[in-house]
Amino acid sequence: MMSRPDCLKALAAHRTNEIVVAFFRPAFEWTAISPSDLNYTSVLVMGQNAAHGLGLALAFPNRRVVVLDGDGCLLMSLGCLTTIANMAPRNFTHLVLNNGEYEMTGGQPLPNSSKIDFPGFARAAGYPVVREFDDLAEFAKAVPFLLTADGPVFANLKVVKGPEPYPEDWSKMLSAERREAFKRALLR
C-alpha cells in the first residue's frame, strides 16, 4: 500500500502542463501538492470525474488529461470505461486512487472491496494500457510512462490516506473564480 499524498507527490514531480481532474478529498491534497490553474476540481458530482476528463481530452487533443478518480467514484459509473475506451483518446491517463472505502463519509467499505478487480474492468472495457501499483518506488518510476503513453492509460493505485489531513476549503474549491481561472488557463 502507498500513502496517497506520496503518490500524488510522485505524480507532481513529473507534471508539466497536464490538465488534472480531481474531485473530493484527493482534490484538496492535489491542489496543495501541485497548485495550478490547470487543476479541474470545482465539480462536485460523484462518479463524474472520468466523463469530465473525457470531455477535456476531446476538447484539447494535444494536451494530456489526467483523471484522479476515486474507487467509489469509478464504481458508480463503471460504464464510462467503455465510453472512454470507445473514443480512445490518446491523451488520457486515468489513475484510480483505490483505498477500498468511501472516505468522505466515514470510511465505509466499498461493496466487495477486497475482491474488486479494477484493472480487470479497464482491460475488459478496452483500455489498451492497464497497470497496477502498490509500491511507491515502482509507481514513481512508471509516472513518466503513464503521462506519455498512447492512451487511454489506466492505473489502479492501491493507497491509504496520509497521516495528516490536508486543509479543506470547500467554498474556495467550488468557487466560480476557480472555474474561471481554469478556463482562462486552458485557453491561454
Added chain:
Amino acid sequence: MTKSPSAEAIVAQLKRARVEFLPYLPDKMTARIVAVAEHDPAFTVIPVSKEDEGVSICSALWFGERRAVMVMQHTGFLDSINNVSRLASEMGQPVVMMVGLLEKEAGVKPTESRRFGIRVTEPMLDLLNIAHVLIERPGDEEQIAGLIDKAYETSKPLAIMIGAEVA
C-alpha cells in the same frame, strides 16, 4: 407530407449553431438525428453508457469553447438530475440537451401526456431553471440554432424537447 420534424433540418441547425460534438444514448425519437450526424464530418458523435456521462462531457467541452448537445430520452434526463442540477442549474453552464419524449401523444402538450415521465419532464426543467422548447412539427426545427447560440452566449442551459419521432 410528413408530420414529423426532419433529421436533416435539425442537423443543419446544429451545424449552424457550431455544435461539433453529440454525446448520445440511443433514443427512438432522436435516432435519425444521430444517424445523419454520424455521416457528417462536422460532428463527432460520442455513444455513452449512461446519460449523465454525456452531460459531463458537454460541460467539460464547454471549458474548451467547444459546443456539444447531449441527445437522450426523457428517462435519461430524469436519471441525470443530480448532474444536471449541479452543472447546469447551480454552476450556470450552457449544457444543451436534446430530450426525446418517447411515446408522447401527437398534438398533446407534454404536461398533459398520459405518460407520467413525459408529464413531469417540463415541470422538472422549470424547477431547475432550464429553458426549454418543444420541437414537434415540420418547421419547428428553425428555432434550434438561435436557441443554442443564446444558451452559449448567455451561459444558460437549454433543453430541446423532441415531441415526435424525427423522420
